[in-house]
Amino acid sequence: MHHRIVVLGAGYAGAFSAGYLARQLHSDDFEITVVNAEPDFVERLRLHQLAAGHDLRHRPLAEVFARTGIRLRLARVTNVDAEQRTVTVADGEGIDRLEYDTLLYALGSTAADHGVPGVDEHAFHVAARPAALRLRARLDELAGAGQVLVVGGNLTAIEAATEIAETRPGLRVSLATRGELGGWLGPKARRHMLRAFDRLGITVHEHTTIARVEEAAAITADGTVFASDATVWAAGFAVHPIAAASGLEVVPNGQITVDRQMRSISHPDVYVAGDSAFVIGDNGRPLPMSCASAGYTGMQASATIIGDRTGRKIKATGLTYFGNHISLGRKDGIFQLVNGDARSKPGALCGRSAARVKSAIVATSGWAIRRPTFGRPNHKYRLAATGEHSPELVAG
Numbered sequence: 340m341h342h343r344i345v346v347l348g349a350g351y352a353g354a355f356s357a358g359y360l361a362r363q364l365h366s367d368d369f370e371i372t373v374v375n376a377e378p379d380f381v382e383r384l385r386l387h388q389l390a391a392g393h394d395l396r397h398r399p400l401a402e403v404f405a406r407t408g409i410r411l412r413l414a415r416v417t418n419v420d421a422e423q424r425t426v427t428v429a430d431g432e433g434i435d436r437l438e439y440d441t442l443l444y445a446l447g448s449t450a451a452d453h454g455v456p457g458v459d460e461h462a463f464h465v466a467a468r469p470a471a472l473r474l475r476a477r478l479d480e481l482a483g484a485g486q487v488l489v490v491g492g493n494l495t496a497i498e499a500a501t502e503i504a505e506t507r508p509g510l511r512v513s514l515a516t517r518g519e520l521g522g523w524l525g526p527k528a529r530r531h532m533l534r535a536f537d538r539l540g541i542t543v544h545e546h547t548t549i550a551r552v553e554e555a556a557a558i559t560a561d562g563t564v565f566a567s568d569a570t571v572w573a574a575g576f577a578v579h580p581i582a583a584a585s586g587l588e589v590v591p592n593g594q595i596t597v598d599r600q601m602r603s604i605s606h607p608d609v610y611v612a613g614d615s616a617f618v619i620g621d622n623g624r625p626l627p628m629s630c631a632s633a634g635y636t637g638m639q640a641s642a643t644i645i646g647d648r649t650g651r652k653i654k655a656t657g658l659t660y661f662g663n664h665i666s667l668g669r670k671d672g673i674f675q676l677v678n679g680d681a682r683s684k685p686g687a688l689c690g691r692s693a694a695r696v697k698s699a700i701v702a703t704s705g706w707a708i709r710r711p712t713f714g715r716p717n718h719k720y721r722l723a724a725t726g727e728h729s730p731e732l733v734a735g
Contacts, residue, residue, distance in 0.1 A: 341370035342648060345426055345439035347416055349375035349400055350383060352613030352633035352640075353445035354708050359641040360443075361407045364648070372410040372437065374428055375400060380708055381468045383447075384630050384701050387499040387666075390463075390471040390571075391506040392478065396705070403709055412437070416446060419585035421606045441608055441648070443640060444582065444595060448614035448628055451577035457552035462490070462572035465499055477569045483509030488557055488565050490549050491573035492516030497532065498666045499573050504539040505668035513542035515557070515565065520545055524663075528675045528687035535667040549574075576628045578615050590617045600653060601640035610644055612637040620658040622679050630704070631660065664697040672697050 344364075346357045357373045364371070380398040389395050404411050414428035414435070419442070426437045450464035463474035478487070487510050489500040496514060504512040514520065514536075520543050521529045536543060548560040552572070557565045578593040588596045588605035594617035596604050601616060603609040614628040616636050626632040639656040646653030662676040662683075672694035676684045688696065 342368060342440050343438060344369055344371045344441045344443065344644070345437055346371065346373045346443045346445060347419075347426065348445035348447055348613070349373050349377070349380060349403075349411075350445065350447050350613065350633065351630050351704060351708070352447070352637040353443070354380055354400070354403065355634070356443055356445065356612055356637040356641045357404070357409055358407065358708070358710075359638070360644060361404075361409050363641075363645050366408040369648070370410070371408065372412055373400070373404065374412045374414055374416055374426065374437070376413070376415045377468060378413055379468075380705075382701065382705060383466070384704075386465045386468060386471040387495065387502045388669075389468070390465045390474040390478070390499065391502040392475060393506065398705070398709060416581060419444070419581055419587075421586040421603075421609060424608065439608075441610070441644060443610045443612060443644065444587075444603075444615055445612045445633075445637070446579050446581065446615055447633075448576040448578045450572055451575040452572065453574060455549065455552065458572050461552045461554050462570045464572045465495065466576065474569065474571065478503065478507060478510070481507075481510060481568055483507060485568035486511045486513070486566055487569045487571065488512075488567035489514045489571045489573055490516075490552075490557065491575065492518055492520050492522075492545075493573065493575060494663060494665050496571075496573035497521070499571055500541050501535060501539055501667045501671075502669075503571075504541050508540075511542075512540070513544065513565070515544040515547040515549055515559070517548050518546065523683060524673070524675050525683040525685050525687055527685065528673045528683065528689060531673060531687070531689040532665070532667065535671055539668070576614060582615055592617075599639075599655075599658075600643040601636055602643060610640040612640040616640075618658065620660055622660065622681055624681055626658060626660065629660075634704075635659075664693070664700065666694065666697060668694075670694055 346353050385395055400411055414430035417429050418427035424439050428435050450466040452458035465471045489496050500514045521532045549557045550560040551558040552570050557567050557570050582595050583589045583593045587603050595611045595615055596617050597611045601610050613633040618626055620626045635656055635658050642654045665673045674688040674693040
């Protein structure tokens with residue numbers, strides 16, 4: 340009987356891990372099923388570009404996993420029962436339960452509303468493809484005239500604000516953040532970022548907390564009203580509540596607690612990769628929710644699954660965070676290196692060179708995802724793809 344490996348999510352962590360497992364494990368002994376709501380691989384790092392009006396390359400998962408032996412199930416995950424080793428999924432045909440022997444949980448994250456009233460009803464975000472397309476449609480409706488308020492001071496907020504301002508110069512773009520914009524950056528990088536904001540005409544409201552979002556405005560904690568035709572909520576990420584309800588041990592924010600080899604500390608037959616994993620990096624700090632973390636944790640989880648199932652030595656993947664890549668439109672950017680304590684170094688790569696480096700890294704990630712079994716000869720497998728597109732699950 341085949342050992343059943345079920346991978347939940349086909350974002351950067353899940354898609355890479357599934358492909359690597361298919362490359363390393365013999366198909367006569369293992370059955371790999373990937374469950375994902377979206378029919379396409381979504382380049383989450385580029386969703387702010389999609390929202391601003393740029394078209395992204397179409398990458399159907401059916402083509403990505405073709406001839407790998409991986410079974411693709413297009414469905415939305417609704418429940419995980421870690422005790423019974425089952426996953427409940429829903430698609431256009433109804434509800435089904437999948438049994439597993441090994442589970443790789445890589446469902447990723449979505450935008451965190453932090454309990455602020457009106458965010459779900461009136462704000463937009465770029466943490467998922469359907470949400471990015473919804474924002475794009477709203478920006479199209481504004482026809483180049485109107486006010487856009489981006490809420491947040493992290494990388495996603497910075498990239499969304501600059502991309503929208505550059506792509507749609509007729510819009511008046513502003514950004515509100517609770518702290519100092521880019522305050523974690525080194526002096527050189529922060530100066531460059533602020534110059535980019537000035538060049539693009541983006542108004543910055545620092546030390547400003549948004550307490551409520553309405554259809555055409557955002558209200559601060561002190562009652563100041565910011566008129567907004569489109570409020571873009573980019574104030575951090577939250578993991579799907581499925582993990583906390585599954586019986587797996589989680590930390591207060593819902594991330595699954597894992598050991599250094601990405602095994603759930605409460606259920607060792609469950610492995611975790613991507614934003615859903617709470618793991619301490621090599622610098623003694625929790626890995627941040629990021630594409631880089633998806634890569635590290637995906638590689639480690641895959642290596643551990645292979646080692647646990649075959650007896651091979653488990654390779655240790657470095658969990659070192661090197662820095663931040665930030666796009667400032669299509670032809671500008673920042674690459675801020677950090678030290679061992681995750682503090683920014685004084686220097687940084689800025690401008691076109693930084694933009695080219697980030698573009699190359701993102702392109703390389705896409706190339707690797709499209710070739711999940713690169714290096715394995717004589718593929719003799721067929722793909723079984725079933726289900727319907729369901730947009731509610733954020734995978735990756």
